[in-house]
Amino acid sequence: MQNKQAKYIELGELxxxxxxxxxxxxxxxxxTEKELCAQHGxxxxxxxxxxxxxxRIGLVERRQGAGTRVIRTNLPEQINQFTxxxxxxxxxxxxTRFSIDVCQLLITDKDEMSRLKFSHPREYIYLAGVRxxxxxxxxxxxxxxxxxxxxxxxxxxxxxxxxxxKQMMHLLSSxxxxxxxxxxTACLLTSDMAQKLxxxxxxxxxxxxxKYFSKQGELVLLAESIxxxxxxxxxxxxxxxxxxx
Amino acid sequence: MQNKQAKYIELGELxxxxxxxxxxxxxxxxxTEKELCAQHGxxxxxxxxxxxxxxRIGLVERRQGAGTRVIRTNLPEQINQFTxxxxxxxxxxxxTRFSIDVCQLLITDKDEMSRLKFSHPREYIYLAGVRxxxxxxxxxxxxxxxxxxxxxxxxxxxxxxxxxxKQMMHLLSSxxxxxxxxxxTACLLTSDMAQKLxxxxxxxxxxxxxKYFSKQGELVLLAESIxxxxxxxxxxxxxxxxxxx
DNA sequence: TAGTGGTCTAGACCACTAT
DNA sequence: TAGTGGTCTAGACCACTAG
Numbered sequence: 001m002q003n004k005q006a007k008y009i010e011l012g013e014l015x016x017x018x019x020x021x022x023x024x025x026x027x028x029x030x031x032t033e034k035e036l037c038a039q040h041g042x043x044x045x046x047x048x049x050x051x052x053x054x055x056r057i058g059l060v061e062r063r064q065g066a067g068t069r070v071i072r073t074n075l076p077e078q079i080n081q082f083t084x085x086x087x088x089x090x091x092x093x094x095x096t097r098f099s100i101d102v103c104q105l106l107i108t109d110k111d112e113m114s115r116l117k118f119s120h121p122r123e124y125i126y127l128a129g130v131r132x133x134x135x136x137x138x139x140x141x142x143x144x145x146x147x148x149x150x151x152x153x154x155x156x157x158x159x160x161x162x163x164x165x166k167q168m169m170h171l172l173s174s175x176x177x178x179x180x181x182x183x184x185t186a187c188l189l190t191s192d193m194a195q196k197l198x199x200x201x202x203x204x205x206x207x208x209x210x211k212y213f214s215k216q217g218e219l220v221l222l223a224e225s226i227x228x229x230x231x232x233x234x235x236x237x238x239x240x241x242x243x244x245x
Numbered sequence: 246m247q248n249k250q251a252k253y254i255e256l257g258e259l260x261x262x263x264x265x266x267x268x269x270x271x272x273x274x275x276x277t278e279k280e281l282c283a284q285h286g287x288x289x290x291x292x293x294x295x296x297x298x299x300x301r302i303g304l305v306e307r308r309q310g311a312g313t314r315v316i317r318t319n320l321p322e323q324i325n326q327f328t329x330x331x332x333x334x335x336x337x338x339x340x341t342r343f344s345i346d347v348c349q350l351l352i353t354d355k356d357e358m359s360r361l362k363f364s365h366p367r368e369y370i371y372l373a374g375v376r377x378x379x380x381x382x383x384x385x386x387x388x389x390x391x392x393x394x395x396x397x398x399x400x401x402x403x404x405x406x407x408x409x410x411k412q413m414m415h416l417l418s419s420x421x422x423x424x425x426x427x428x429x430t431a432c433l434l435t436s437d438m439a440q441k442l443x444x445x446x447x448x449x450x451x452x453x454x455x456k457y458f459s460k461q462g463e464l465v466l467l468a469e470s471i472x473x474x475x476x477x478x479x480x481x482x483x484x485x486x487x488x489x490x
Numbered sequence: 491t492a493g494t495g496g497t498c499t500a501g502a503c504c505a506c507t508a509t
Numbered sequence: 510t511a512g513t514g515g516t517c518t519a520g521a522c523c524a525c526t527a528g
Contacts, residue, residue, distance in 0.1 A: 006497060027462065032513065043499045048514085061423065061462060064514045065507030071424075071462050178306065179316075182481045186431040186451040186474035204449050206431040217272065217306060217316050229431035234479070236427045251516060277494065288518045293495085309495045310526030 008046045011036065012053025019059050019073055030060060030068040096140060100129040100161045106146075116219060124148045125164050130196050131225075139197045141227040148220055168221070178215035184208055184234055187226065197228055204229035253291045256281065257298030264304050264318055275305060275313040341385060345374040345406045351391075361464060369393045370409050375441050376470075384442045386472040393465055413466070422465070426456045429479055432471065442473055449474035 005013075018024055031039065036047040051068055054060050061071045104126045108118060128144040147168055184206060191201040205226050212221040250258075263269055276284065281292040296313055299305050306316045349371045353363060370392040377384045392413055429451060436446040450471050457466040 008497075034513085043501095045500090046498060049497085051514095062514065063507080064505065065512075067507090067513060069462065071458075184429055184451075184479040184481075185477070186449040186472075188449045188474075202447060204431040204433045206429075213316075215306075215308065217314065227431075229433075232430070234429040236429075236481070253516075279494085288520095290519090291517060294516085296495095307495065308526075309524065310493075312494060312526090 007040075007042055008049035008053060011040060011042070011047065011050030015050065015054050016057070016059065019054070019070055020075070022073065024070050024073075026070055026073055028070050030070065032067060096131050097134050097137070098129055098131050098143070098165070100127055100164075102126060102128040103161045103164050116222075122148050125167065127161075127164055127168075139199075139228075140231060141225040142193055142196055143223055143225045145224075146222040148218075148222075177212050177220075178217065179213050181211045181213070182208060183210075186229075189226070189228065193226060197226070199228045206232045206234075208232070252285075252287055253294035253298060256285060256287070256292065256295030260295065260299050261302070261304065264299070264315055265320070267318065269315050269318075271315055271318055273315050275315070277312060341376050342379050342382070343374055343376050343388070343410070345372055345409075347371060347373040348406045348409050361467075367393050370412065372406075372409055372413075384444075384473075385476060386470040387438055387441055388468055388470045390469075391467040393463075393467075422457050422459065423462065424458050426458070428454045431474075434471070434473065438471055442471070444473045451477045451479075453477070 015024075015030065024030060030051070033044055033047045033051065036042070036050065037044050040047070051060070051062065055062055055068075057075065059070060059072055059075075060068050062068045105123065106126050107123050108116065108121050112118075113121060125147040126145070127147065129142070130139050131141050131143055132139045145168070147164070187205045187207045189197065189199060189201060189203050189205045193205070194201040194203065197205075205228055207224065207226050209222070209224045211219055212223070214220050260269075260275065269275060275296070278289055278292045278296070281287070281295065282289050285292070296305070296307065300307055300313075302320065304315065304317055304320075305313050307313045350368065351371050352368050353361065353366050357363075358366060371390070372392065373389040374387070375384050376386050376388055390413070392409070432450045432452045434442065434444060434446060434448050434450045438450070439446040439448065442450075450473055453470045453472065455468045455470075456464055457468070459465050
């Protein structure tokens with residue numbers, strides 16, 4: 001039994017593919033809402049939702065009276081990033097290698113509790129190590145991960161790296177994650193960190209802290225990664241928050 | 246004659262304010278769509294658009310069957326950033342001071358043209374200097390700005406700093422800007438740059454490149470700013486791009 | 491199983507843009 | 510002024526979640 005997609009998503013995906021494949025080049029106008037209604041036998045509301053779908057991605061720009069215009073023909077990195085940021089951790093066992101330095105079962109201290117707005121202490125698995133490419137073993141970043149207890153009984157008492165990783169896969173898979181918050185700051189690589197990352201001491205680094213929340217809104221995982229500056233850039237598109245704000 | 250707001254924006258703003266003011270605390274459920282319809286005498290479509298308004302801002306999370314839940318009670322920095330990123334340049338003459346080192350009229354070279362995807366060369370005003378706080382004169386960042394010729398006849402031939410700044414205000418004001426693209430990378434501060442920023446040489450910096458596009462989709466301004474690491478952080482919320490992608 | 495949000499239709503009028 | 514997208518109504522059925 002196939003999961004049937006909503007009509008507006010079908011339309012959105014169609015337009016998306018057409019734009020990516022050059023059917024509508026940069027600055028081209030897409031069909032009007034009325035035309036899309038006629039072409040696909042859908043209501044105007046559905047056509048609008050389809051257009052909103054690609055507008056949200058940032059491929060087109062809509063202007064009252066002027067039509068829907070293509071403003072880029074490739075996917076902004078930003079859009080992939082939700083998937084990517086989740087995928088990144090899932091890839092720890094796949095495209096990238098995660099050699100774990102530290103693997104411990106800990107409890108949040110007072111400082112962390114206030115920082116994370118926890119009302120009660122929570123247990124977590126702490127993992128830290130270097131993530132590197134599989135093929136040439138070049139270091140990508142150093143990651144410290146706090147994996148919070150989710151279902152109380154899932155963690156074995158004897159904690160080893162393999163179980164911890166497996167646990168993380170489980171947490172992040174099956175579309176558990178509802179949203180991700182990220183924070184970027186620049187930093188210097190300490191000698192220690194630089195050595196681990198196979199880079200020069202005192203060179204620039206990007207520090208990325210990501211918080212993964214479940215669909216129920218609970219913090220399930222916190223990852224801090226330090227990248228050598230040349231290994232990381234972040235790109236973003238801002239649009240006016242309609243009318244006000 | 247007041248510009249009457251759309252009903253869904255009225256609703257969105259109302260809910261927004263209620264959340265900011267603590268009427269709906271963290272994790273609280275908002276009224277259901279049906280209730281909002283009844284309370285405000287609006288159709289369900291309008292109620293949904295109102296809810297979408299605050300969902301887009303990132304204040305609530307909606308789940309089929311479960312309701313609309315508050316996931317944060319303050320405005321994410323991200324949301325202000327479109328306004329902020331435009332405002333930042335407008336503030337050059339106001340809250341912050343921009344002491345201009347360089348002010349020139351230039352033309353894009355081949356390298357820039359390919360980088361910016363221009364088919365023809367374009368003239369621009371080049372401005373560079375330190376932006377600093379007005380009250381304590383502490384440096385905020387070093388900015389280089391390329392301000393592209395927009396209306397051919399607007400620039401006086403004798404270019405001085407005052408006209409250039411005035412021109413920039415004009416470009417960015419009156420809601421000309423339709424979108425902003427930004428890119429973040431970490432870097433080291435050169436001795437020269439560090440001196441200008443009143444910081445230590447070889448300390449970490451954040452490099453932010455922002456491209457400002459007009460509502461017609463034309464690149465009107467490009468700004469590169471270098472911040473001392475401790476002066477800048479970027480925060481972001483990612484949500485799954487509905488269903489697919 | 492009751493109630494929520496998600497999708498969809500078929501209309502209507504309005505505000506804006508281009509020419 | 511013609512045609513576009515923006516807002517809005519009043520319905521309908523479906524998919525999901527929680528108790």
